[in-house]
Amino acid sequence: MRKTSNVAELEAIAKQVRREIVEMITHAKSGHPGGSLSAVEIAVTLFFDVMRHDPANPKWPDRDRFILSKGHAAPVLYSVFAECGYTPKDQLNSLRKLGCMYQGHPDARFIPALEASTGSLGEGLSIGIGMALAAKLDQRPSRTYVVLGDGEIQEGQIWEAAMFGGDKGVDNLVAIVDYNHIQLDGFVNDILPLDPVADKWRAFNWHAIDLDGHSIPALQAAFAEAAQTKGRPTAIIAHTIKGKGVSFMENNPKFHGVAPTEEEMEKALAELA
Amino acid sequence: MEIRTKFELKLGMATREAFGKALVEAGRKNPDIVALDADLSKSTYTSLFAKEFPGRFVECGIAEANMIGIAAGLASGGKIPFAASFSCFAINKGFEQLRVAVAYPNVNVKVVGTHSGISIGEDGPSQMSIEDLGLACSLPNFTVLSPADEVAMHALVHASVAHAGPVFIRAGRPKAPIVHSPDQRFEMGGSVQLMDGSDLSIIGNGLLVAEAIRAAEALEAEGISARVIDMYSIKPLDRAAIQRAAAETRAIVVAEEHLVATGLGVRVAQVVAETNPCAMEFVGIQDTYAESGTPQELMEKYGLVARNVVAAARRVLSRK
Numbered sequence: 001m002r003k004t005s006n007v008a009e010l011e012a013i014a015k016q017v018r019r020e021i022v023e024m025i026t027h028a029k030s031g032h033p034g035g036s037l038s039a040v041e042i043a044v045t046l047f048f049d050v051m052r053h054d055p056a057n058p059k060w061p062d063r064d065r066f067i068l069s070k071g072h073a074a075p076v077l078y079s080v081f082a083e084c085g086y087t088p089k090d091q092l093n094s095l096r097k098l099g100c101m102y103q104g105h106p107d108a109r110f111i112p113a114l115e116a117s118t119g120s121l122g123e124g125l126s127i128g129i130g131m132a133l134a135a136k137l138d139q140r141p142s143r144t145y146v147v148l149g150d151g152e153i154q155e156g157q158i159w160e161a162a163m164f165g166g167d168k169g170v171d172n173l174v175a176i177v178d179y180n181h182i183q184l185d186g187f188v189n190d191i192l193p194l195d196p197v198a199d200k201w202r203a204f205n206w207h208a209i210d211l212d213g214h215s216i217p218a219l220q221a222a223f224a225e226a227a228q229t230k231g232r233p234t235a236i237i238a239h240t241i242k243g244k245g246v247s248f249m250e251n252n253p254k255f256h257g258v259a260p261t262e263e264e265m266e267k268a269l270a271e272l273a
Numbered sequence: 274m275e276i277r278t279k280f281e282l283k284l285g286m287a288t289r290e291a292f293g294k295a296l297v298e299a300g301r302k303n304p305d306i307v308a309l310d311a312d313l314s315k316s317t318y319t320s321l322f323a324k325e326f327p328g329r330f331v332e333c334g335i336a337e338a339n340m341i342g343i344a345a346g347l348a349s350g351g352k353i354p355f356a357a358s359f360s361c362f363a364i365n366k367g368f369e370q371l372r373v374a375v376a377y378p379n380v381n382v383k384v385v386g387t388h389s390g391i392s393i394g395e396d397g398p399s400q401m402s403i404e405d406l407g408l409a410c411s412l413p414n415f416t417v418l419s420p421a422d423e424v425a426m427h428a429l430v431h432a433s434v435a436h437a438g439p440v441f442i443r444a445g446r447p448k449a450p451i452v453h454s455p456d457q458r459f460e461m462g463g464s465v466q467l468m469d470g471s472d473l474s475i476i477g478n479g480l481l482v483a484e485a486i487r488a489a490e491a492l493e494a495e496g497i498s499a500r501v502i503d504m505y506s507i508k509p510l511d512r513a514a515i516q517r518a519a520a521e522t523r524a525i526v527v528a529e530e531h532l533v534a535t536g537l538g539v540r541v542a543q544v545v546a547e548t549n550p551c552a553m554e555f556v557g558i559q560d561t562y563a564e565s566g567t568p569q570e571l572m573e574k575y576g577l578v579a580r581n582v583v584a585a586a587r588r589v590l591s592r593k
């Protein structure tokens with residue numbers, strides 16, 4: 001795979017990932033487009049620019065770790081994995097089919113390069129902190145990145161992990177909250193509001209950064225800032241739009257967990273041309 | 274092998290939908306009923322209750338352990354809370370709260386776990402509940418119910434309201450064949466004999482009841498007479514019906530969409546061992562997690578369809 005810091009190149013990859021997400025979920029006839037599309041720039045910036053990893057050597061001990069704690073957004077990770085060369089591209093459209101490695105939620109039994117099997121919300125941050133602690137114990141340079149949903153951080157375990165991570169100074173870990181303001185039943189603010197999100201992480205001794213989660217330069221700068229931050233972990237509050245890139249999915253709670261129809265796919269692909 | 278039933282089993286609504294509708298009805302009669310959900314109300318159908326009784330609906334967000342604790346407090350305050358989520362999240366994330374805040378003090382909380390078993394399909398193992406009945410049954414004071422169709426679910430929601438004490442009700446995602454007549458009565462500790470037979474008994478719950486009926490009809494064509502029992506009350510169990518089945522047919526197959534190691538089968542086997550020991554076979558999920566696929570593909574791959582029940586029947590008869 002080719003890594004790059006060039007924003008235009010990364011944006012081109014992001015657009016392609018969006019197209020693949022829409023196609024995969026349409027073919028599967030089920031899945032979660034909204035939260036996959038909101039996390040595209042986060043995943044693309046990490047895998048194609050920021051992270052130390054080698055698809056030819058997925059178990060390299062010094063690699064950086066990535067955990068998609070909001071596992072229902074698997075399609076974004078699958079598209080990125082295929083583009084990196086971890087997994088075959090020609091099977092992406094078999095998403096969710098019996099026997100396909102692209103399972104409904106990330107499943108390390110099918111794709112060993114996945115760092116964790118997720119899908120039950122709330123669990124990824126603790127696992128990531130454990131990986132970060134292991135890297136420290138072994139004095140390895142590995143850094144760990146955990147992507148959380150905004151609805152997901154309503155889970156109590158997230159705040160147990162936040163308290164722990166802040167106290168233990170796991171400065172080799174970054175949590176990214178995909179703050180798209182929508183969860184399954186509707187808008188986060190109608191269900192259980194989170195604000196002030198960044199201040200909550202700061203209160204737990206994290207370095208917190210608010211940014212536009214669709215701005216690749218902002219993400220690059222924040223990941224660099226996190227790497228420079230010593231003694232505490234970093235939480236990036238990525239302000240995003242659920243369904244980003246497809247006009248009729250943007251900010252539309254319906255497309256949390258509903259697949260596009262064939263017609264909707266054509267419309268979406270035209271917008272993402 | 275395609276197994277066809279004489280009278281085509283009519284597809285009813287999913288038991289989760291039947292739960293949502295029954296809860297609204299119950300809520301109209303009893304103002305103390307409240308519903309709780311953890312960001313899955315559209316999937317569990319508590320959204321119907323929320324629409325009609327917005328003031329009595331508690332949306333907890335994605336926080337199942339907290340939801341169970343809140344339900345326990347509501348019950349102590351005189352309410353009759355129904356807390357719903359996917360079964361795996363309600364039971365697994367809420368288990369310690371179910372144990373210490375609900376079961377141990379015997380608090381009047383009703384927990385409804387939808388999307389049970391592997392018939393949820395494409396979402397895969399993280400959302401599949403295959404250990405919920407075992408976990409729920411391990412909690413003293415709990416009544417544990419697994420209705421097979423909309424008729425049973427409707428009746429058992431009302432029975433749960435009337436019952437003082439914790440109840441777990443298991444519900445499914447797909448539409449469920451209707452196996453009961455509309456006037457069938459259900460009670461805690463009851464069961465329903467759907468077909469009589471003398472060569473063996475097939476005891477099932479949930480979606481496997483319809484598979485048991487299909488299997489019994491296939492066996493009948495071979496001259497084998499099978500009794501079919503819907504054992505919807507996993508705890509307490511209808512010991513008398515099990516004892517009769519063991520004494521009269523001398524061979525039992527138990528079929529369920531759950532881990533065989535901790536589900537209905539082992540509980541039935543205990544009664545059989547204590548009363549009239551006889552040969553038994555078990556149809557269920559072996560010691561494994563499933564995967565993504567269509568519900569039907571998964572039920573076939575993991576051995577939960579009529580032909581698996583037929584095969585188990587042949588095995589048990591050969592050991593009789």
Ligand SMILES: Cc1ncc(C[n+]2csc(CCOP(=O)(O)OP(=O)(O)O)c2C)c(N)n1
Nearest residue numbers: 035119120121149150151152182183184312
């Ligand atoms: C523990 C747990 N509870 C419930 C669910 C069901 N569920 C899947 S996605 C989702 C909403 C997630 O919202 P959010 O975290 O905001 O994700 P995003 O908006 O990024 O899709 C829910 C409730 C789950 N997967 N895990």
Ligand SMILES: [Mg+2]
Nearest residue numbers: 150151182183
């Ligand atoms: Mg969200």
